[in-house]
């Protein structure tokens with residue numbers, strides 16, 4: 001019996017959320033006296049043996065480059081075969097875009113109970129109870145998975161990565177990919193160098209910026225901090241910024257280590273997408289803005305004065 005952790009990758013590199021999933025899966029394995037193993041579909045330039053430092057003893061690699069592009073149909077067949085070949089009974093993956101696309105399908109294919117968006121280790125004192133946030137982080141649900149095979153997707157930035165000394169064995173897994181069900185014909189690069197859901201730092205701005213022509217200072221601060229940019233919903237609705245930057249209840253939900261909110265009031269629907277950020281800094285000229293109640297640090301003042309000064313000071317560091 002083993003825990004199998006699915007490694008997500010893009011452009012030849014393992015995604016950050018997978019390191020959290022590896023640590024989490026390895027801790028579940030240790031908690032239940034099971035082996036912790038990883039599954040990589042496709043190829044990466046990263047050294048797979050070093051994944052041992054996150055607690056897995058073996059990495060199964062189906063190194064066919066046809067797997068380098070996520071294709072849900074192709075992945076589901078391969079993952080099901082890998083689970084059968086390895087005898088895994090717990091499957092862990094990151095609750096990022098890839099995980100959200102795959103986890104329900106894995107659950108259905110394996111007739112396995114699923115907790116999507118886990119935030120803590122299972123409580124095994126009475127069953128197999130996994131905690132997840134619900135109602136946009138306003139409440140928690142403790143979900144007992146009572147099927148023989150269990151699938152858990154881990155909410156990004158909710159589990160601390162621990163690094164040890166281990167070295168994993170890398171073993172080729174012979175899986176034949178299905179013919180591709182989709183073909184990507186072009187990739188249009190969206191704004192910013194850092195994907196929003198993967199970013200450690202997010203610089204976000206709202207209607208307080210008055211218009212799209214003022215986003216230069218937001219992008220400059222983001223570039224200085226190597227951060228991704230985001231925005232409130234009215235900003236995207238007004239086409240000041242692209243919709244994929246819109247965070248909140250009806251937008252992207254993120255949990256970066258640092259979220260800087262500039263000229264955003266902090267409506268409940270906005271907070272629903274960002275309130276799991278580790279540290280929140282709010283810049284708003286209205287001292288009564290609701291966002292200050294959720295902030296770890298607040299600056300009351302005009303964004304047009306503060307943001308350029310902040311960027312200058314950070315550049316000096």
Ligand code: FAD
Pocket residue numbers: 205206207208209231232233234235246247248249250251262263264265266267268269270273283284285286289301302303304
């Ligand atoms: P405003 O509320 O207009 O706030 C602008 C802020 O900027 C104010 O606090 C003001 O004091 C400040 N400001 C103005 N000038 C300056 C300056 N010079 N310097 C510094 N500060 C300044 N919203 C989301 O963001 N995400 C969602 O997913 C989302 N989903 C929704 C779903 C539903 C069903 C509904 C009804 C609403 C949703 N909304 C969402 C909208 C949400 O309720 C708010 O209307 C929205 O978040 C407000 O955006 P804002 O803070 O940018 O603008």
